[in-house]
Amino acid sequence: MADNKRHSVGARTSGQGTSGATAGQGMAGAMVPLEVALSRAIGARVRISTSPVASTIEGTLFTACPITNLVAINTAEESKAQTGDYHVIPVSRIQSFQVLSLPSSNTDGASFSDAVPPLHALDIRALKAREAAAVGKLQESEARRGKGVTKEAQDLFDAFSRTMPARWDGSKIIVADAVSIAAPYRPDDCRPLVAGDTAALARVRMVLEMERKKIELRNASTTIGAGQRKGG
Helix, strand or coil: CHHHCEEEEEEEEECCEEEEEEEECCCCCEEEEHHHHHHHCCCCEEEEEECCCCEEEEEEEEEEECCCCEEEEECCCHHHCCCCCEEEEEHHHEEEEEEEECCCCCCCCCCHHHCCCCCCCCCHHHHHHHHHHHHHHHHHHHHCCCCCCCHHHHHHHHHHHCCCCEEEECCEEEECCCEEECCCCCHHHEEECCCCCHHHHHHHHHHHHHHHHHHHHHHHHHHHHHHHHHHC
8 A cells, every 4th residue: 555655765965966866665765655755756857667567657747646646747758848748647556766857947936827837827706607507507407306296297397398487386386387287287287376367277288288198108108118028
């Protein structure tokens, strides 16, 4: 497991300062967790060996995420780093890694504006608008789903919704805020919300009768098809 791995991190130094850094099994130096060593090497050119599928990947260490336990390596040549060719590797599969060269520039004072590829500021208002739209769609979808009703009742509701406004009032279907349909959702179960609105009542009853016939035909077709498959 990655939590039990320990690798040594050292630096070859000369009279002029650090000339390079390496990390790997069997190297002398202070023992640190692999995740810590990787996080300290972000931006450096590294060579990583993996197991159980033996492979070696060389490139720039783009990031080391302690939450997902993944690292991302940009294997593109440094001159083509703007485009990038990224490989994501689980830390648990890393057998050893070696720092080939330190970052070409001092990143102590670096900011997001210096990142490669470039990072752009988030449009918070656009994100909030998208969030509100998504929540609105979920709420609308939930409102269109009947609570404790049969599949037939939901099918009838969906059919009405395709041609005219419909909403649920408990187990009743309210069509165009003009007619209510109570269970078991037959033409005789339709009632006008405004006394004397015979035109709306007649229309809803006609549509309801048509949709019930469609449902009966679908159910009959499904039953016949199932019987044929069973008989075959």
